[in-house]
Amino acid sequence: MMEAKRKLNVWYIHPYAGGPGVGRYSRPYFLVHHWIGLGLRATVFSASFHHLLDQPQNVGEKIIDGVPYEFVRGRNYTGNGLGRLLNMMQFSWNFFRNSSKYATQYGKPDVIIASSPHPYAFLAARSVARKYGAKIFFEVRDLWPLSLVELGGVSANHPLISFTGWVEKFSYKYSDRVVSLLPLTAPHMVERGLAAARWAYIPNGIDRQEGQRASEAHPIISLAKEWRKSGFTVFVYAGALGRPNHVDSLVKAMSLLKLQGDKNIKALIVGKGEAESDLKKLVLELELDADVRIFGQIPKAQIVELFGEVSAGFISLRPEPIFRFGISPNKLFDYMLASLPVVFAVSAGNDPVKEANCGYSVAPGDAKAVALAMQNIDCLSETQRREMGDRGRSYVLKNHDYAALAASYVTLFETD
Numbered sequence: 001m002m003e004a005k006r007k008l009n010v011w012y013i014h015p016y017a018g019g020p021g022v023g024r025y026s027r028p029y030f031l032v033h034h035w036i037g038l039g040l041r042a043t044v045f046s047a048s049f050h051h052l053l054d055q056p057q058n059v060g061e062k063i064i065d066g067v068p069y070e071f072v073r074g075r076n077y078t079g080n081g082l083g084r085l086l087n088m089m090q091f092s093w094n095f096f097r098n099s100s101k102y103a104t105q106y107g108k109p110d111v112i113i114a115s116s117p118h119p120y121a122f123l124a125a126r127s128v129a130r131k132y133g134a135k136i137f138f139e140v141r142d143l144w145p146l147s148l149v150e151l152g153g154v155s156a157n158h159p160l161i162s163f164t165g166w167v168e169k170f171s172y173k174y175s176d177r178v179v180s181l182l183p184l185t186a187p188h189m190v191e192r193g194l195a196a197a198r199w200a201y202i203p204n205g206i207d208r209q210e211g212q213r214a215s216e217a218h219p220i221i222s223l224a225k226e227w228r229k230s231g232f233t234v235f236v237y238a239g240a241l242g243r244p245n246h247v248d249s250l251v252k253a254m255s256l257l258k259l260q261g262d263k264n265i266k267a268l269i270v271g272k273g274e275a276e277s278d279l280k281k282l283v284l285e286l287e288l289d290a291d292v293r294i295f296g297q298i299p300k301a302q303i304v305e306l307f308g309e310v311s312a313g314f315i316s317l318r319p320e321p322i323f324r325f326g327i328s329p330n331k332l333f334d335y336m337l338a339s340l341p342v343v344f345a346v347s348a349g350n351d352p353v354k355e356a357n358c359g360y361s362v363a364p365g366d367a368k369a370v371a372l373a374m375q376n377i378d379c380l381s382e383t384q385r386r387e388m389g390d391r392g393r394s395y396v397l398k399n400h401d402y403a404a405l406a407a408s409y410v411t412l413f414e415t416d
Helices: 027-037 084-099 097-105 121-132 147-150 157-173 186-191 219-227 249-260 276-285 298-308 321-325 330-337 352-356 367-380 382-398 402-413
Strands: 008-014 041-047 060-064 067-072 113-117 134-140 179-182 200-201 232-238 265-268 294-295 311-316 340-344 359-361
Touching: 008 027, 008 121, 008 298, 027 041, 027 067, 027 232, 027 402, 041 084, 041 097, 060 359, 067 084, 067 097, 084 097, 084 121, 097 121, 113 121, 121 134, 121 157, 121 330, 134 157, 147 157, 147 321, 147 330, 157 298, 179 186, 179 402, 186 200, 219 232, 219 294, 219 367, 232 298, 232 367, 249 265, 249 276, 249 294, 249 311, 249 367, 265 298, 265 367, 311 330, 311 367, 330 352, 330 382, 340 367, 352 359, 352 382, 359 367
Parallel strands: 008 041, 008 113, 041 067, 113 134, 134 179, 179 200, 232 265, 232 311, 265 294, 311 340, 340 359
Antiparallel strands: 060 067
């Protein structure tokens, strides 16, 4: 009798992984969930503490909605200083030194993916991959050290930048595949030693079922319903409230609309971040408290419910040179999945809203242009808005469905 073929075993190392009840960055959960559904074995390895967790996790195994996670010890930290760097190093070291235990527990890996919120885990991942004869993939979400220099303002001559640059080139040279979440990174990576044939693009995605569980009522949903019932066009921003997110431009656009006598548009802002208090002050200073309401972060299920009660979505990012490589923003894909027209105030190498023809693209920080785009959506009939939003939904399902992205990964696993 022929021996059954052994299931391909994938270890997915993502130091900042989220998932249901874990944290907001759900890519690791959904990819592994779909790989298991395709007949593979797969495990997420993440840090027991990182700043994107809903709460710290106990070290060890945890099954999250059918997906096995191994939380590797990583020290607590605050901010972006030495403590965070030590967390990165400790996570990588603990993964490496416990690899034999993990192989006994989860089976020897055939493929190890080192995902790069930071690149340092690649060094440990490659050593473990060589130990077990596994393929090693490097998944790049952020271009380190370039993002540290261009976004973080770290000097290009800093020793950390030199070391990180070495790690970057090492990772490109010794990966079986480099998977980029950004569409325009190939020339940059090839220039730093990557063979062009080993580059692949697998962006962030959406899952049709995410957040579709019953949730408790939330005041923001009741307010959205009330405003829509009263005939208002309601825009929503749902995401981080940091200075890079440029949400103040939405508030300033609402002020311009008020000055112009346009009383038909309202805005809801939901999220958390260091700019939250400044945004609330701005709303009060501009006397917009009847037109703009700010709420804290709410569960994903309630976000999904909220998107069903608003008219359109808003997204903005402060312009940065590094966006020339493209962007892959989860919140934009969430708007598209909900069939919302979008005001896209971002300057980047790619423009999904323009590609999908599902909204208006304007310059970031230009409150007049944002206000005009909002008025354009307000002037559309409900049928026209629905058609615009449906184009975005069709686009995101075609290009960003996690089921298809997971299958694309499997093709790479099986290719020599």
